[in-house]
Amino acid sequence: MAAVDQKQNSTALNTATASVEERRSIRVSGIVQGVGFRPFVYRLAVGYALKGFIRNTPVGVLIEVQGRADLLDRFSRAVQHDAPPLARIEALEECVIPVVSEEGFEIGSSSSGEALETLIPPDIALCNDCHRELFDPENRRFRYPFINCTNCGPRYTIVSRLPYDRQFTSMHTFAMCPECEREYHDSLDRRFHAEPTACPVCGPALQLVDASGRTSDADNVLAEASAILRSGGIIALKGVGGFHLAVDASNEDAVRRLRARKGREAKPFAVMMRDASVAVRYGELSAGELAALNAAEAPIVLLKKRDGTALAPSVAPESDRLGVMLAYSPLHALLFDGSPAVLVMTSANFSEEPITSENDDAVKRLQGIADAFLLHNRPIYLKCDDSVTIHLSGKLRQLRRSRGYVPAPLHLRESGPSVLGTGGELKNTIALLKGSHAILSQHIGDMKNLESYRHFEHVALHLQHLFQASPELLVHDLHPGYMTTLWAQKQNIALLGVQHHHAHLASCLAEQREEGPAIGLILDGTGYGSDGRIWGGELLIGNAGGAERFAFLEPMPLPGGEAAIMEPWRAAVGYLFRSFSEMPELPFMRGRSIDPVVELLEKQVGLYETSSCGRLFDAVAALCGLKGEISYEGEAAVALMHAAGGGTGDSAFSYGLQEENGRWIIQVSPIVRDAAAAVLHGVSVAEISRRFHRTLLDCFQEIIGKASMATGIKTVALSGGVFQNALLFETLIRELEAGGYRVLAHSLVPSNDGGLSLGQAIIGREYLKGRYKGVR
Structure with missing residues (x-):
């Protein structure tokens, strides 16, 4: 009997406790403005019969909610786990505060005056609801080309500053008609506080x-x-x-x-x-690719x-x-x-x-x-190109990160001071670090013309203004002639120049939220080395704080410098000259002025030496007769990859590993000699390409093995534009993982120079913390 009384008393106590009202303050930061988060919270609170309010603040949203403790628990869980699909909660802080006397739950007006931490959502594709209304003859927005709602439409490209309210967007000149005004202020409407909302009566035309x-x-x-x-x-x-x-x-x-x-x-x-039904007729779609198209x-x-x-x-x-x-x-x-x-x-x-x-x-x-x-006539405040992706090795990977993704942040392993990375000369982006976020800009392009430079200046200033961040340090590439370097030197902010390929390694580690150290295989076209030479085929060991150049591709001459980039036949002549005691005569030489180039090589005039893997691809493509001249960067390398037909075969060309002054040099000359011999013996371009790819896979795995033996490190980071080569990338990952290595590769940011700014900024933080040792 006593046990029954004790159970009844316990039940009564629990019931009484649950009925006691409690008030909680919940601060939510992340992408929670312009994505339907406030209406979601409102409906949730009303559904649980809770009292209080929600309002936008410069640091996210503030919720004060009051009711029974058990209902508040359920409300809090739902806020975190059932938020709108476009919301991204980065942090949620909850505490109990004094109960107040009020009736109902309401959505309050935005506040200001605090440090900005709120994140602007990217531009969002047309949602299914708006698409249905767009083609509904009974809807007042039937065939209106600027239909949008809380779940879709322009965001980043129309925002001038925070908080994300209509008055601070390019829609501020379009006064809403009474019907749009009603929807905008109706907390149960899909267009509640959808800042770009409009209709044929009052909106853009x-x-x-x-x-x-x-x-x-x-x-x-x-x-x-x-x-x-x-x-x-x-x-x-x-x-x-x-x-x-x-x-x-x-x-x-x-x-x-x-x-x-x-x-x-x-x-x-x-x-x-x-739509996707058309896409399947033209392309072979995996489930991941179909999901990416419809995202x-x-x-x-x-x-x-x-x-x-x-x-x-x-x-x-x-x-x-x-x-x-x-x-x-x-x-x-x-x-x-x-x-x-x-x-x-x-x-x-x-x-x-x-x-x-x-x-x-x-x-x-x-x-x-x-x-x-x-x-x-709707102004675009921030121009933003389309993003480009590819699905490789089980993940969607960014080749150009821009519209749809920018400015959604990357969440970093550590917080720290504000730093701005200015990126490189090609495929430029800017990275702003603030707290535990890395905010990458949209794709800016190649910094070789005035329009790109002006765009770069605008984006650099806008990012700082929009997110109210004052960088303690500007980080730029070591190359003294880059426009980004020259811009950084004009600013009245502390500067740090970092080595190009070290920034690639740091970018890959930062994206993966890894501290390292790692073995970094960094392969690209051009990067200014810490010794003043042109690098591009590097094996670095280290992390953002510093790295050792463990190995590199044998330096080869580029007669004419940049001319050899757009005319790969020149690179081929340089590689052949260095690889042979007597130059062979190959079909690609016919009809070209080879003698003046050879004379430059003999006299050592106008030469640049490079360890670039990208230039090696160009040289082999040219000597095969594939691409002597190109119209865009990487065209010859792409042609050589396609020639392989998706396979690497079993046989390889010769290569060598030579230790010199504590570093390993991957000998390229044997590869060039074997490729030239194959051309002279009538071997098909497809077979030459397959052997060439097989050779690179073999030599990279061997040198990674030596680095692992020397250090005990089993983590490998892959970065640089050459890893846009699907055949090399996927095969190398598969074979390294089969060999027991843990492989890190880019997916959220590009492996090419579009991800460089992130690595620069991360290295800058290490410098400010006194942990930067450079590249040795």
């Missing part, structure tokens, strides 16, 4: 202008634009982050015309497709081509992959309603200039390229 500057007076300018595309015309289209040039991807004459007008001789074009980020995904499609050959010549993205904005979806199912959709720029984003500038700069301009 389209305009079609022909090549002569005449504005169309057609009732349906989208139908007129679609007709131009169907007839083979080229449209300059203003999108989310800038302008694209669009043309029918099945029209070979139209695609060739676009190439001629844009001056883009051979580099593959990206294409946009109406909210909506990147370009490099898919393996299907044979026998109606795609124009000039879209992606000499490539076995096709860069595909799906229609990610309402304007794109409407355009496809009357256009061909596949459109070339390439950035509206020249070479590696930044994408064009302003109407007047686009009409001026794209005269002679576009037949018509599809414009709108």
Whole structure:
């Protein structure tokens, strides 16, 4: 009887305790603004009959919630685990505070005055709900090209500063009509505080202008634009982050015309497709690739081509992959309603200039390229190119990280002082470290023209302003002539120059939240060495605090310096000259002025020596007769990879490992001699490519083995642009893992120079903490 009484008393006590009201303060930081987080919390609180409020703050959101303790526990768990899909909670701090007298739960106005930690969401692809409304004749936004809601639409490209409120976006000039105003303030509506919300009555509008500057007076300018595309015309289209040039991807004459007008001789074009059902007809899609195409980020995904499609050959010549993205904005979806199912959709720029984003500038700069301009009057504050990805070794990997991903942060292993990494000369990005976040900028491009430099300056200042961070240190590449180095030297901030390939290693470790040390195999085209020479085929051992150059590819001469990069036949002559006592005569030499180049080599005039793996690919591609001249960086290396047909075979060329002054030199000369002999003996280019790849795989694994034996380290980090080579990358990972190594490789940031700024900034933190030792 006593046991029963004790149980009843315990139950009564628990019931009484549960009924006592409690109030809690919950601070949430991360991507929690502009993603429907406040309406989600509101509905959750109302569902549990809780009282309190939620409001935006410069450090995230503040929730004060009051009710029974057991309901507060359930509420807190749901906030963390059931948040909207586009929200990203980085931290949640919860504490009990005094109970107050109030009725109901409400969404309060934004506060200000605190240090900014809030993260701006990236631009988000059209959601299913808005897509359904877009094509619903009964909906008031039927066929409105700027439809959006809390779950989709432009974000980063329209924000001038925080907090993320409409008055601080490029929508501030569009006064909402009463109906939009009602939706915007209705906490149960899908458009509650959707800052870009608008409708045909009050929002942005389209305009079609022909090549002569005449504005169309057609009732349906989208139908007129679609007709131009169907007839083979080229449209300059203003999108989310800038302008694209669009043309029918099945029209070979139209695609060739676009190439001629844009001056883009051979580099593959990206294409946009109406939906995934079209994509499966043109590319071989894995489950991971299909998920990437349909994701909210909506990147370009490099898919393996299907044979026998109606795609124009000039879209992606000499490539076995096709860069595909799906229609990610309402304007794109409407355009496809009357256009061909596949459109070339390439950035509206020249070479590696930044994408064009302003109407007047686009009409001026794209005269002679576009037949018509599809414009709108919503300003783009921050131009942002499309992201490019590829699915390799089980993961989606970034080749160009931009729209859809920027400025979502990387979460770092440690917090620390604010540092800005300025990136490299090619494929430039900027990295800002603040607290435990690394915020990488969008793709800026090659820093070899004034437009890119101005874009770089704008992004560098905007990142600091937007996230209210004042860097204690600027970190730049060691190369004294890089525009990023020269810019850094003009700023009134402490400076640090770091070695290019050390930054690659640090970038890979930082992305993986690894301290190291690791064996870093860093392979790329060009990087200024700590000895003043051009590096590019390096085995470094260390971490962000410092590294040892354990091994490198045998330095080879580049006659003419940069000229040899765009004319790989020059590199081939240099490699042959160094590898043979008497130069062989190979077919690629015919019709070229070889003698003056050989004379330069003999007199040692105008020579640059490099350990670059990228240049080795170029030289072998040229001596095989594949690519003597190229129109874009990496074209020869891509051609050599494709020639292998996806295999490496069993036989390899010769190579050597030579120890000298405490470092190992990977002898390239035997590889060049064997490749030249194979050409002279009539071996196919496919077989030469397979042997060449097999040789690199063998020699890299052997030198990694020596480094592991010397140090006991079994972790290998792979970084550098050469690892965009799918055949080399996937085979090397597979074989290293089979050999018992733990392999780290990029997926969240590019392995090419687009990830360089992250490594620079991480090294900068080590320097500020007194832990930086450089490259030895």
